[in-house]
Amino acid sequence: MEADELLMLVAGGDHRAFERLYVLVSGPVFGLVRRVVRDTAQAEEVSQEVLLELWRSAPRFDPGRGSALSWVLTLAHRRAVDRVRSARAAGEREQREALRSGGTPFDQVSEEVEAGLEREWVRRCLGRLTALQRQSVTLAYYDGYTYREVAERLSLPLGTVKTRMRDGLTRLRECLGGAA
Amino acid sequence: MSLLGRLLRREDPHSLAAPYALDALEPAERVRFERHLARCERCAAEVRALTEDAVRLAWSAAAAPPAALRERVLAAVRATPQEQPAREHTPQLPPHVWGGQPPPRRNRAPRPRPLLVPFATTTAAAALVVASLFAVQADHTQDRLNAERDRSREIAHVLAAPDARSATGHDDRGRSIGVIASVSEGRAVVTLRGYGALPNGRVHQLWLMRPGAQPRSLGLFGRDTPLVAAGLDRSATSLAVTVEPDGGSPRPTSQPVVQLALESVGFGE
Structure with missing residues (x-):
């Protein structure tokens, strides 16, 4: 059964459907959160919050607004980003120094996660973006920086960063379209 | 000019669709953009598409969680x-x-x-x-x-x-x-x-x-x-x-x- 169908059952309070949905989404949720927060213990904590939230708010899921998977991964991403930003705010001074000393390579943690076909395609497609498109997208998505922070890190005007993000995602879509 | 217009007068709100899909807006900006989104079908469609793209990046990070x-x-x-679902009482x-x-x-x-x-x-x-x-x-x-x-x-x-x-x-x-x-x-x-x-x-x-x-x-x-x-x-x-x-x-x-x-x-x- 697909995630969308399962989520509809979960919305009706079906615990067994939730267990099956867990099998489908827990890996992507946990992997994404860990990639953003870069700490396994914190990633577990945030993932648990996200998966419980999935259960709690399933009755509010509106299939007209997107797929179940993008709904839960969007939720997971937002929680992970909130977590990493508050951690950064706590260590803001260190962060300012890190900003001055230069950027982090975009794929710093990618070697610690398992290889997979989807990952290979995404990696290949990211490689086809321009450097600025790639950095704009990955600094925001995998590292949790706001577009203002990305602009600061890359010494680019805000408008340019917004455009690079949009172009980057659009090119990614075109490239991944051939892999689906 | 509307309040929203004043708040966003420095930029075309549509240009925030990609940063929004990447969760790269600051909280206040996010709230403003979501308000705009509720009334802008073009933006909503674009955000949907860009969010699906961003989710491909999520899939590629999948890892087995601890048992x-x-x-x-x-x-x-x-x-x-x-x-409870929001729509019914x-x-x-x-x-x-x-x-x-x-x-x-x-x-x-x-x-x-x-x-x-x-x-x-x-x-x-x-x-x-x-x-x-x-x-x-x-x-x-x-x-x-x-x-x-x-x-x-x-x-x-x-x-x-x-x-x-x-x-x-x-x-x-x-x-x-x-x-x-x-x-x-x-x-x-x-x-x-x-x-x-x-x-x-x-x-x-x-x-x-x-x-x-x-x-x-x-x-x-x-x-x-x-x-x-x-x-x-x-x-x-x-x-x-x-x-x-x-x-x-x-x-x-x-x-x-x-x-x-x-x-x-x-x-x-």
């Missing part, structure tokens, strides 16, 4: 009621005929979704039981915990029974009733969550429903404290909760606020 996460999540889920339960008839098996209202969705485990899963009790007790003051000490032995007795099984049901307002019951003990531990405090002079009363018999009182709930119901025989088909005057009533005087079928925990023969 312990599953148990923790499932235990938490069993102790957590769901939210229908009465929480269909009309119910009291008296000699067992409660209807199926919801009579013309809604596809059942109001009460029982779930049972076949074994007494200690983690789940502890989690649900902890969730209940965490709300309590120390005094209340002390007051519960006597009863905790009784509760432990039910939980320790080899045939102890659990079920929960919730209504469409996210409130729930939980039961851990043992046929061999003839006892059940029943919890209510989300029903809040009643006005002075009113109390939640628990009833046992059996075919061809009047509802039998199983006791009164003290706020959200678990109630231990004794003397259940196999013919028990369901539990029901009503709001009654202080001290309880010999017979229910109002419609049930929630019911739970006992079939999935081994009763109802």
Whole structure:
């Protein structure tokens, strides 16, 4: 059964459907959160919050607004980003120094996660973006920086960063379209 | 110029679609953009598409979570009621005929979704039981915990029974009733969550429903404290909760606020 169908059952309070949905989404949720927060213990904590939230708010899921998977991964991403930003705010001074000393390579943690076909395609497609498109997208998505922070890190005007993000995602879509 | 226009006058709000899809807006900006999104179909369509792209980046990071996460999540889920859908505010339960008839098996209202969705485990899963009790007790003051000490032995007795099984049901307002019951003990531990405090002079009363018999009182709930119901025989088909005057009533005087079928925990023969 697909995630969308399962989520509809979960919305009706079906615990067994939730267990099956867990099998489908827990890996992507946990992997994404860990990639953003870069700490396994914190990633577990945030993932648990996200998966419980999935259960709690399933009755509010509106299939007209997107797929179940993008709904839960969007939720997971937002929680992970909130977590990493508050951690950064706590260590803001260190962060300012890190900003001055230069950027982090975009794929710093990618070697610690398992290889997979989807990952290979995404990696290949990211490689086809321009450097600025790639950095704009990955600094925001995998590292949790706001577009203002990305602009600061890359010494680019805000408008340019917004455009690079949009172009980057659009090119990614075109490239991944051939892999689906 | 509208307030939104003034707030966003420095930039075309459409240009925020990609940063929004990447969660790269600051909180205040996010709120402003979502307000705009609600009225801009073009933006909503673009955000949908860009979000799907961003999700491809998420998939590529997938990694196997620790096995312990599953148990923790499932235990938490069993102790957590769901939210109600935002769009509807229908009465929480269909009309119910009291008296000699067992409660209807199926919801009579013309809604596809059942109001009460029982779930049972076949074994007494200690983690789940502890989690649900902890969730209940965490709300309590120390005094209340002390007051519960006597009863905790009784509760432990039910939980320790080899045939102890659990079920929960919730209504469409996210409130729930939980039961851990043992046929061999003839006892059940029943919890209510989300029903809040009643006005002075009113109390939640628990009833046992059996075919061809009047509802039998199983006791009164003290706020959200678990109630231990004794003397259940196999013919028990369901539990029901009503709001009654202080001290309880010999017979229910109002419609049930929630019911739970006992079939999935081994009763109802």
